[in-house]
């Protein structure tokens with residue numbers, strides 16, 4: 001049974017230890033010390049009344065701080081051991097007897113300060129807890145109004161409950177200044193707060209309603225308690241750590257278990273009562289005695305019923321199930337079917353589960369969708385990248401040129417033969433590609449094919465998703481795989497394509513101009529000058545000869561005259577417009593510049609050497625063969641064209657690509673010298689301190705810094721502590737320092753001989769604490785012999 005433990009040790013905090021050190025009877029002493037430090041009422045008081053004073057730490061503080069010859073009177077339900085300079089007595093502050101005793105002690109004096117630190121429910125006196133804390137405060141205020149001198153102070157503890165505001169309102173009617181504060185020594189988890197009321201107005205006549213709990217707390221009707229939450233979510237709620245939950249300081253409620261069985265609202269009982277009682281009244285109770293005797297009424301059920309406030313969800317469920325069984329036995333439930341009955345009693349949580357299930361399903365669907373989107377994006381990017389590579393490597397086909405012209409981001413419809421539709425050029429291309437005209441029958445067969453394709457696509461998608469799941473599972477298990485995938489994704493998503501967003505303003509302007517220009521020349525044949533080298537080469541073919549206006553040809557000639565040299569170098573630059581030149585330049589920067597990049601970016605070391613890091617064995621082998629002249633750079637380029645490069649992988653499923661990546665790759669020979677060189681390099685890398693050592697060192701450093709910081713904070717706290725004398729402070733700080741610098745003795749390794757019960761055991765031998773090593777008797781004897789020998793040698 002999950003009974004929550006009350007950790008008594010949690011209370012033994014710093015203030016507790018300080019109180020012990022200083023000889024105060026309770027840690028509460030520091031609350032008064034701190035309140036007095038802030039408001040300074042004790043030094044100005046000559047007569048003080050301490051209500052609810054046991055064990056007497058406030059009286060001790062008052063005796064220390066108040067002027068000599070002051071009168072201190074302390075009263076409590078519990079006895080208070082005598083305190084020097086204070087009069088104490090045992091009484092209930094709510095009684096007339098207590099009032100009379102106080103009057104007797106005060107004689108004709110009036111109190112300058114009335115303190116009240118009362119809390120019901122402290123200890124085991126349940127029966128005496130007739131008043132809630134707020135009511136006790138009102139009682140103490142009643143005494144204060146009777147005994148306080150005009151201008152006097154009233155200091156009281158209040159719990160932040162629903163009664164807090166009405167109390168504050170009453171205080172404000174009777175005092176000129178009312179301040180609520182929480183001294184540092186009051187635990188944060190505690191709902192207590194201290195209200196310091198100064199300047200008692202001492203009204204000649206006081207309306208008794210001010211001090212009547214019925215009137216003061218009347219307006220607030222108790223909210224309906226959320227018993228379902230208490231029963232089904234008991235762990236969420238904070239259990240009382242000091243005093244009781246808001247509005248529940250006093251009442252310990254017990255109910256006969258027979259009522260729990262009979263009730264139609266069992267949850268209300270579980271949520272609002274403390275105990276289900278199995279105790280039969282002296283006159284006897286048949287129902288109770290039957291319940292007691294039932295075999296379903298196990299010891300566990302009885303233990304759970306003892307204190308409902310400490311139960312968890314599981315225990316509440318058990319109690320509810322047990323109730324159902326008992327009801328069944330008593331014939332209180334007409335059992336339709338076990339299932340129906342279950343649902344009758346515990347139906348409250350069913351909708352929650354349903355909702356959760358729907359939410360989960362939604363989440364799963366959303367995840368699936370996002371993975372599909374991601375995949376499509378990746379495929380698209382990959383396609384774009386490949387197109388560009390192909391164009392750069394002069395591997396474009398006539399079909400691709402239209403795309404190239406438009407840019408890789410263009411959609412399929414933009415690839416049109418419009419641009420080459422001059423003087424039959426388009427027809428020529430169409431003929432060349434043997435494109436037959438489309439027919440209706442083909443349309444039909446196409447739709448059939450589409451159906452097949454749909455099935456195929458579906459199967460492929462299923463296969464893809466299965467593969468994805470498989471990979472996810474693998475990734476869950478293998479962190480390296482996860483990192484690899486993340487790297488891959490980052491690389492593939494890094495490509496943004498050529499979007500308008502990426503263009504600078506200037507580029508955009510140029511583009512606009514070009515677009516206008518394109519409109520003008522829409523019907524003109526493609527001008528080699530407008531195109532990249534690849535396109536220019538393509539249009540240089542015979543088939544396009546003669547395409548274009550005569551006018552343009554004339555101009556071309558003129559241009560040719562102007563720039564003969566250019567003509568020789570590049571195939572027919574655009575003769576017509578200057579803008580075309582600009583476009584050409586731009587295209588060159590787009591495509592040609594990328595070829596020139598390596599030259600421009602050659603990073604050199606200060607000594608002029610190329611700063612190249614060759615880290616793979618293949619690269620090393622290649623470098624070596626180039627240095628020795630075995631290979632030329634042209635050979636390297638040629639090698640780049642092999643059956644492994646530029647394979648069309650569009651639309652290939654991931655599982656296939658992954659497999660291909662692993663097995664279908666070129667094996668390049670590595671020379672002995674290259675292998676040796678790479679080995680040497682790796683050795684140099686390994687000679688550096690490994691990451692783990694660095695991390696361990698870092699951790700050590702960090703821990704030391706943390707320890708130092710903690711020490712600094714602790715000593716600062718001690719230095720600021722008004723409750724300690726200077727000597728105490730320095731002693732405490734020295735103690736802290738010596739404790740921190742003290743080195744822990746190294747644990748000795750105990751040798752355990754593997755004989756008797758310890759022979760052949762695995763794990764810790766019985767009765768051995770700390771570090772140990774299992775040795776055989778021979779070894780022990782040998783060590784002893786060695787020691788003897790050493791001694792002899794010395795002697």
Ligand SMILES: C[S@@+](CC[C@H](N)C(=O)[O-])C[C@H]1O[C@@H](n2cnc3c(N)ncnc32)[C@H](O)[C@@H]1O
Nearest residue numbers: 052054055056057058076077092093117118119
């Ligand atoms: C937190 S303790 C007070 C500690 C005290 N200020 C000190 O410094 O030692 C609360 C006290 O209120 C007392 N108390 C509760 N109800 C009381 C009542 N009706 N009359 C007198 N004392 C009461 C309890 O007996 C308990 O000793």
